[in-house]
């Protein structure tokens with residue numbers, strides 16, 4: 001069995017990815033790391049504190065654990081990154097470099113690092129964004145993603161580190177909530193609809209963004225990591241998407257299940273970030289090179305989110 005390290009393992013994607021990897025590879029083979037380890041975490045498998053901005057700690061942890069596979073998810077999301085660009089750069093770029101270096105130094109077999117739709121900018125075509133296109137983001141989060149994509153390419157070409165990745169759209173999930181992203185409204189709305197029957201979205205009703213539901217998000221990461229290396233041309237920046245909808249359409253879909261739900265729209269500074277991102281993606285390269293195929297569209301995701309959260313809340 002391969003030994004696996006996950007960074008950012010207690011975040012929105014990390015927590016569900018870690019569970020999926022533990023089911024597949026056994027709990028003891030997957031070490032969950034994060035800046036803080038929640039108390040309950042260690043009962044599910046090995047868990048350690050790891051701050052990816054601390055290069056010496058990253059080196060020490062990797063030398064001691066000798067991972068074969070690394071999933072590097074520790075990051076600041078777009079909205080919080082704008083509040084503190086310096087620290088966002090430290091975590092998202094310097095942190096990535098520390099992990100790439102450590103993975104190279106222990107000769108890890110493979111590494112996953114997610115890019116984002118934030119790597120695109122206002123000059124990118126907004127509809128069906130091609131795999132290879134203009135990348136001129138205007139947010140610090142997006143600039144860090146472009147730098148990260150190029151850095152991963154460099155480690156692949158220069159050191160042969162097999163680092164792979166996708167450009168995630170907004171991720172909708174019922175497990176750990178997202179923290180500080182622009183697409184968080186698409187998750188918050190479900191909690192608010194069930195708990196309070198009303199929600200005020202921080203984007204306009206006609207704000208359209210590409211999205212993906214967590215089971216597809218996890219599937220994208222694990223499927224790409226299992227793909228034969230020789231079939232990958234784009235290696236670490238594949239467009240992936242599952243659905244595109246406006247905030248108003250999402251509210252209407254929820255209303256079909258909860259007729260008394262009331263949604264208002266009061267755009268704040270996050271609207272400008274959303275306006276700089278594409279509305280839909282062309283993910284044909286991922287489909288062709290490693291068989292990407294999402295399972296959830298808007299109606300299926302909404303039904304599953306409401307059922308899962310209703311049972312838990």
Ligand code: AKB
Pocket residue numbers: 077078079116117118141168169170171180181182183184
């Ligand atoms: C965010 O909103 O910051 C993230 C992303 C699209 O990368 N969900």
